[in-house]
Amino acid sequence: MIWLVFALGAVCTIEGLVMALAPRRIEEVLAFLARLPVETRRGMGLATLALGVALIWLARLAGL
Numbered sequence: 001m002i003w004l005v006f007a008l009g010a011v012c013t014i015e016g017l018v019m020a021l022a023p024r025r026i027e028e029v030l031a032f033l034a035r036l037p038v039e040t041r042r043g044m045g046l047a048t049l050a051l052g053v054a055l056i057w058l059a060r061l062a063g064l
Contacts, residue, residue, distance in 0.1 A: 019026060
C-alpha cells in the first residue's frame with residue numbers, strides 16, 4: 001500500500017511541476033493530441049502502459 005501512495009505522490013509531483021513550469025506548452029500538447037486520430041491516441045496509451053509495466057517489472061527485479 002505504501003508503494004501505491006508513493007507512486008501517486010510521484011505522479012502528482014511530476015504533473016504539478018510540468019503544469020507550473022510550462023502551462024502554455026501543456027495547452028499546445030493537448031491541442032496536438034486532440035488532432036490525432038483515436039487509433040493513434042489508443043496506440044500511444046497502450047505503448048505507455050507497456051512501458052510502465054516494464055519499468056515496474058524491472059524495479060521489482062532490482063528488489064525495490
